[in-house]
Amino acid sequence: MKFLINPNRFNKFSDFIFKPLVFASFFTLTIGLAFAFFLSPDDYQQGSTVRIMYIHVPSAWLALLTFLIMTIYSIIGLAFKIPFSFIVNAAVAPIGATFTLICLITGSIWGKPMWGTWWVWDARLTSVAILLILYLIIIFLKKSFTSVEMGEKITSILILLGSVNLPIIKFSVDWWNTLHQPASISKLSSPSIDPSMLTPLIIMTFAFTLIGLLIAIIRIKTEIIERKLR
Amino acid sequence: MYILNSILALSKRELKINYRNFSDILSIFLFFLLGILIFVFSVGPNTEILNQISISIIWTLILLSNTLSIRKFFQDDFDDNNLILFHMSGLSYELIVLVKIIIVWVCLQLPFFIIIPIASILLNIEFQNLKIIFLSFLIGSTIITCITAISGSMNLLNKKNFAVGGLIIMIFSIPVIIFAVNLVSESNDIIRAQINILLGIMLFFLSITPWVCSICIKFGLQNK
Numbered sequence: 001m002k003f004l005i006n007p008n009r010f011n012k013f014s015d016f017i018f019k020p021l022v023f024a025s026f027f028t029l030t031i032g033l034a035f036a037f038f039l040s041p042d043d044y045q046q047g048s049t050v051r052i053m054y055i056h057v058p059s060a061w062l063a064l065l066t067f068l069i070m071t072i073y074s075i076i077g078l079a080f081k082i083p084f085s086f087i088v089n090a091a092v093a094p095i096g097a098t099f100t101l102i103c104l105i106t107g108s109i110w111g112k113p114m115w116g117t118w119w120v121w122d123a124r125l126t127s128v129a130i131l132l133i134l135y136l137i138i139i140f141l142k143k144s145f146t147s148v149e150m151g152e153k154i155t156s157i158l159i160l161l162g163s164v165n166l167p168i169i170k171f172s173v174d175w176w177n178t179l180h181q182p183a184s185i186s187k188l189s190s191p192s193i194d195p196s197m198l199t200p201l202i203i204m205t206f207a208f209t210l211i212g213l214l215i216a217i218i219r220i221k222t223e224i225i226e227r228k229l230r
Numbered sequence: 231m232y233i234l235n236s237i238l239a240l241s242k243r244e245l246k247i248n249y250r251n252f253s254d255i256l257s258i259f260l261f262f263l264l265g266i267l268i269f270v271f272s273v274g275p276n277t278e279i280l281n282q283i284s285i286s287i288i289w290t291l292i293l294l295s296n297t298l299s300i301r302k303f304f305q306d307d308f309d310d311n312n313l314i315l316f317h318m319s320g321l322s323y324e325l326i327v328l329v330k331i332i333i334v335w336v337c338l339q340l341p342f343f344i345i346i347p348i349a350s351i352l353l354n355i356e357f358q359n360l361k362i363i364f365l366s367f368l369i370g371s372t373i374i375t376c377i378t379a380i381s382g383s384m385n386l387l388n389k390k391n392f393a394v395g396g397l398i399i400m401i402f403s404i405p406v407i408i409f410a411v412n413l414v415s416e417s418n419d420i421i422r423a424q425i426n427i428l429l430g431i432m433l434f435f436l437s438i439t440p441w442v443c444s445i446c447i448k449f450g451l452q453n454k
Contacts, residue, residue, distance in 0.1 A: 130401065130404065133397075133401055134401060137394060137397050137398060137401065140391060140394050140397075141384070141388075141391075141394050141398075143390075143391070144385075144388045144389075144390045144391030144394055145387055145388060145389075145390070146387070146389060146390070147387065147453045149453060150387050150449055150450065150453040153449045154384050154446060154449065157384065157442060157445065157446060158384065158398065161380070161402065161442070162401075
């Protein structure tokens with residue numbers, strides 16, 4: 001598992017995994033999109049708009065996963081003084097911001113026909129919006145220092161403080177009485193979603209995760225090369 | 231005994247500096263009062279609407295005027311290396327941070343207890359509600375001071391982007407605003423629960439702030 005903290009090992013590992021990852025993500029995305037658009041049934045209440053879910057839920061999942069990865073890497077970087085973790089943080093933050101934005105936009109497009117408004121100040125929506133602002137602050141704070149090392153360390157402290165928001169997002173639908181529906185798939189024993197919709201959702205989640213991983217690998221490699229040039 | 235003496239000396243010095251720069255503190259309060267005026271101008275002098283949002287106005291302006299005080303904590307002492315001198319005289323960075331937080335709280339938040347009644351006269355807040363506002367302000371101002379200290383220590387070497395410090399303060403103060411603002415209209419049970427939550431947040435920030443700030447200051451001193 002050394003490739004997770006060592007740039008040279010990571011380079012070798014990523015060269016090894018890159019092509020299979022491209023094919024796998026292309027393959028799963030094709031199948032997932034085919035399922036999402038043609039093979040999955042319409043919802044009996046929502047009609048065809050339910051298909052937004054196949055983009056909305058995976059991007060929300062990736063937005064949270066990216067912040068979790070950044071949190072873990074900040075702990076590793078600050079505690080064990082491993083510079084590679086700061087490279088990962090810098091490379092991954094814009095990906096998370098993008099997926100959070102996708103999640104918010106698709107959610108708002110979905111909300112207009114279902115709830116009647118583009119936006120409500122509901123706990124889940126607000127906390128995800130705060131997550132987006134947090135991502136942007138992290139990106140801005142890193143760039144506002146003249147010394148790169150200082151920016152990285154301060155940013156990882158900010159990430160650690162900001163990770164308080166993650167459980168709030170996760171449990172906001174349970175703690176507050178909200179318009180956003182509660183989690184449907186995380187109850188593994190009895191998911192409250194029909195298998196004919198659950199299958200494409202899981203495939204799309206898998207595809208999005210693979211794509212995120214692919215972009216992350218490309219960005220981390222670029223970041224390593226940039227630092228070698230410096 | 232020696233440490234107590236140096237803590238006393240440090241706090242005396244801080245108080246003296248704050249006393250000599252009193253116009254700085256006064257302008258922060260002027261910002262607060264002027265902000266109320268701006269709110270009244272933008273909403274209109276309709277007392278019904280103003281009554282509904284008066285407490286939110288006060289809390290928003292408290293938060294915004296605190297964002298102006300980022301540089302009061304460590305910036306000057308960091309720039310002329312006084313922090314290292316304090317450290318060499320036997321005080322740990324955590325202790326310095328704690329002393330600074332207490333002094334800044336005394337100089338910057340305590341006068342709000344005089345200004346908030348004035349604002350409440352201007353905004354037609356009933357005097358029975360003032361008790362709860364004071365209680366929530368006593369807890370909330372401590373949290374906001376801690377957050378400002380964290381943001382100030384993070385931005386010690388930040389020469390390019392000054393606004394980001396204010397952003398950090400505002401984004402971490404969201405829970406304070408949520409739990410402090412709607413206290414007045416609630417029943418007794420809910421008030422007690424929300425005050426307990428606020429106290430919990432305060433204890434959390436009081437415990438982590440010296441630690442986080444000292445880490446940031448050490449990073450700053452290494453990279454200076």
